[in-house]
Amino acid sequence: MTLLFITGCGGGDETAATTVATPAGTTTGAAAGGAPGGNTAGGATVEGSAQAESLEDQPFTLNLDQPVPPDFRAAYQRKALIVVTFFKEGEDPLYPQGLEVDDLVNSDLSDLQSQYPEVEFFSYDIGDPGEAETSEELEQGQYGTLAAQMDVGFTPFVAMMAPSGEQYTITNLYQGYVEQGVLNQALFDLTSIEVASNTSDIEVELETVELAESGGGIEYFTVTNNGDDRINLEGFSLRVVDPETGDVTSDSPGVEVNERTRVRPGRSASVGRVPDVVDADGRPVRGTFEGGEDLQLQPGDTVALLDSGGAVVDTATV
Known part of the structure; x- marks a missing residue:
């Protein structure tokens, strides 16, 4: 040695x-x-x-x-x-x-x-x-x-x-x-180390967050299911991370998926503010969310995808 x-x-x-x-x-x-x-x-x-x-x-x-x-x-x-x-x-x-x-x-x-x-x-x-x-x-x-x-x-x-x-x-x-x-x-x-973290064990990656043309709201976001089981995004939410403290909860400003949106293992899906939104690959969104019309998001801000229990699944910079 x-x-x-x-x-x-x-x-x-x-x-x-x-x-x-x-x-x-x-x-x-x-x-x-x-x-x-x-x-x-x-x-x-x-x-x-x-x-x-x-x-x-x-x-x-x-x-x-x-x-x-x-x-x-x-x-x-x-x-x-x-x-x-x-x-x-x-x-x-x-x-x-x-x-x-x-x-x-x-x-x-x-x-x-x-x-x-x-x-x-x-x-x-x-x-x-x-x-x-x-x-x-x-x-x-x-x-x-x-x-x-x-x-x-x-x-x-x-x-x-x-x-x-x-x-x-x-x-x-x-x-x-x-x-x-x-x-x-x-x-x-x-x-094996016990930590007081609110990280989810759901294997979903937040791929893309597209902002609306005005108001700093969210037009759509895209996720990929990296797990072995089909997931339902209903009840998941995309929340703004506090830039000063890093805090993010289900009460933070953001949007919430309001209908059943299933994603098979290894597949991607987009969720938009209205049903006729098309993502960057030209595909219509799989589901819709509610809220988030005037979030005042700007490039460089961080958002987090939360599961239905409020735990952080993934984060991304817009």
Whole structure:
């Protein structure tokens, strides 16, 4: 077992201590078992370690005064269980080995996500921080200062987080290649932590929220059923998340699905303000909702899909 001290490239001044697992018969100068090395935030390949893992739980407090993704901020404020991943996207002929690692880990986490609906997953391309002075100015997929706040050194970077008092604890942190079985066990351990979160266990993803032409109301929204069972959206609601506190309840401003709207596993459906609304794919909406004519929503605001019991199913930035 070798101790490796890695200085984060995300803008932090601290040096993070990590443990590099070195299998018997190998050295830290080459990746073990054919597993490629990591990829720095700037794009350079880090030779050697097959896996870097944090030595112990690390406290983390999000600086809400700096620009961070609004949906991540909302999950943090709600004290949800969180997994955040930074990876390098696309093809780069200079670093084919490093990008292979990012693709493998990102794909493995995507495969595991449906098994842990109580966890909120966030994934960001390290090459797209965005240029914004506030969280609301960030575009979808941009991460602002989040990588700097988390001391991201090289990718793939995976952090699993649980609320602890007024802050969070990073329970597992991986940089570089990590096997799917290790990620699965870490996710299982994460979900064993009891938290006072109102996250739903229904596997539905909020894909699109289209605003009306005036008044900041909602024209329609689209969801995808990632679960194994057919769901009925009647009684579900789309609510505005308080940007200051991250709070969202069934009493928050929003809309509520007012008729039976069934969605089969693996299928998508849209719900609109009136029956003749057509979504971005040219399909008529499957059902309708009531309310929400004058929500004053603006690009950058966060909304949450709540199940019929008021628990948060998913969030999205409009």
